Amino acid sequence: MTHLPRRAFITRALNVAGAASLSWPGLALARERAQPLVATRLSESLTLICGAGGNVVAARGPDGLLLVDGGSRERSRELLRLALRETRSRRVHTLINTHWHPEQTGSNEALGRSGARIIAHENTKLWLGAKITTPWDNRTYQPLPAVALPNDTLYTKAQLRWGAEQVEYGYLFQAHTDGDLYVFFRDSNVLVAGGVISSDGWPLIDWWTGGWIVGLVNGLETLLALANDTTRIVPGTGPVMSRDELRAQRDMYAEIASRLQKLLRQGKGPQEVLDAGPAREFRPEWGDQTFFLTMAFKSLWGQLTPDA
Numbered sequence: 001m002t003h004l005p006r007r008a009f010i011t012r013a014l015n016v017a018g019a020a021s022l023s024w025p026g027l028a029l030a031r032e033r034a035q036p037l038v039a040t041r042l043s044e045s046l047t048l049i050c051g052a053g054g055n056v057v058a059a060r061g062p063d064g065l066l067l068v069d070g071g072s073r074e075r076s077r078e079l080l081r082l083a084l085r086e087t088r089s090r091r092v093h094t095l096i097n098t099h100w101h102p103e104q105t106g107s108n109e110a111l112g113r114s115g116a117r118i119i120a121h122e123n124t125k126l127w128l129g130a131k132i133t134t135p136w137d138n139r140t141y142q143p144l145p146a147v148a149l150p151n152d153t154l155y156t157k158a159q160l161r162w163g164a165e166q167v168e169y170g171y172l173f174q175a176h177t178d179g180d181l182y183v184f185f186r187d188s189n190v191l192v193a194g195g196v197i198s199s200d201g202w203p204l205i206d207w208w209t210g211g212w213i214v215g216l217v218n219g220l221e222t223l224l225a226l227a228n229d230t231t232r233i234v235p236g237t238g239p240v241m242s243r244d245e246l247r248a249q250r251d252m253y254a255e256i257a258s259r260l261q262k263l264l265r266q267g268k269g270p271q272e273v274l275d276a277g278p279a280r281e282f283r284p285e286w287g288d289q290t291f292f293l294t295m296a297f298k299s300l301w302g303q304l305t306p307d308a
């Protein structure tokens with residue numbers, strides 16, 4: 001995604017005195033709320049649905065639909081209706097959560113109640129069952145009811161057959177959160193990346209639930225190794241990407257991560273990092289970097305000890 005935390009952050013940043021310096025480039029907020037859902041056919045069996053919070057991929061199979069992510073709770077009903085209609089399916093059989101964020105898991109409760117299989121990394125299940133207060137916006141996320149929790153969890157990787165598709169899914173260790181999964185539809189050559197990558201703005205690095213920027217770079221390495229030149233990569237938000245675009249993002253985040261680690265070793269604080277402009281030449285079209293850089297820098301604190 002990007003993400004309920006992002007959206008929540010914007011709301012808070014606009015309201016809380018002193019938070020203005022951390023405002024996310026979120027002028028699209030109002031538009032996003034009213035954004036219509038758009039379904040795009042990716043292959044004979046796969047449909048991409050955009051606009052429900054995060055990107056959603058629906059795979060048609062003999063037992064119904066397999067969904068990768070379920071959008072936000074507010075858009076869930078509309079999303080599920082559209083997914084079933086577009087694919088002429090009768091029910092959602094399986095849901096894969098790429099991570100715990102609310103813009104991916106908003107259909108968990110409805111689908112859990114209808115008996116769906118819900119696949120996720122074990123850490124995602126743990127976060128979804130916990131009360132989480134994110135320190136950057138002091139927002140609290142209540143645990144989901146038991147019926148909405150993943151009922152089929154994994155630690156490393158797994159695969160399943162879904163109609164015409166061999167579906168491989170696996171763990172991207174501590175990247176955007178500490179429970180990120182990718183989902184690779186090898187037959188259609190579509191790689192769903194989840195929250196590890198976005199193609200329309202600076203990503204949220206959720207260090208509070210175990211993400212960090214070096215892990216994000218490693219996650220992009222994993223995705224690059226799975227993809228080839230004709231793979232279509234579905235990011236958490238934004239348009240479908242090519243492997244070349246993914247590689248360009250890997251290179252950029254690797255460079256930024258390296259600069260941030262250097263600043264950390266020099267004993268710099270967050271404001272000094274912003275002043276140093278370690279991402280200054282990158283992606284001006286993505287707007288203000290303050291929130292991204294602050295999160296990326298703080299994500300190093302729990303992982304690396306600065307030199308004494």
Ligand SMILES: [Zn+2]
Nearest residue numbers: 001003101195
């Ligand atoms: Zn996310």
